[in-house]
Amino acid sequence: MPHASLPPAQRRTILGEGVAVGVATGAYGISFGAVSVAAGLSVLQTCALSLLVFTGASQFALVGVVAAGGAPISGALTAILLGSRNALYGLRMAHLLDFHGWRRAAAAHVLIDESTAMAVNRPTTAEARLGFLTTGIAVFVLWNLATLAGALAGTALGDPRTYGLDAAVGAAFLALLWPRLADRRHQVVAVLAAAVALGLVPLTAAGVPVLAAAGVALLAGLLTGRRTAA
């Protein structure tokens, strides 16, 4: 019982916050479900993504590449590259959460943007664990229920273009990108990456342009490094 030492009022606050984040995040699981079915995945495949991959931006990336006509495996690679930020969260959280063995293996599955955000600023391990697990589990349950609901609704709708679902995917990516655009360097990288990807669209197989855009990040990281070193 790692949370036994926390006062009940504080426990309730952390639990309430976690559930609230879960409800808010679960809501866009509905759009993921609908978008994924519109991209041509079955309801079962859509639900498998939410259960097994369980990191929203990566899931949207996989179905986005498939929707654009790309090979599923290049969608998977894009998803994994986007998932690399979860490793960064883990590096920041490992000491604070202090999980070991099977608990660490289980906790890793719910290591996502939201669970990290709700735990990273807690002063003690007990509070961080409670915030992390409550948020992670609430998001997991609601995200998966919402995915199923969205996938079923998407199947019932018919041609996704009639409802503008193809436009919803671009909007979803922009919404995920938006909070990162406050930084000037991020803005430059975003514009360059978009330009490189569009430039490659007529020249390469679908899915390749997005992966190539990761090269922009790599180059920018290396080059700006040299500049600061000089």
Next chain:
Amino acid sequence: MWTAILVAALGCYALKLAGLSLPPRVLAHPVVARVADLIPVALLAALVAVQVWSEGGTLTMDARTAGLGFAVVALLLRAPFLVVVVGAALTAALLRLL
């Protein structure tokens, strides 16, 4: 498709577990930290562009651009995610009805 789903699942889980298991000094290398910070930005921007302005190997501009325009305005007004996404879809759908 199932192969891709399993590859993505294994890859994403491995990254999460690696983060919790590796020593934190991996991040201390400035180039690693910068590239890791920039990769989501580059990928998401490329996904927006390809999703909105391409269609089966050619560049196009259609109702999806209007949808993206709605999304920009909604985000500037700090609208919640669902409003941004549903509004963009409705904008494109209405434009196609005209």
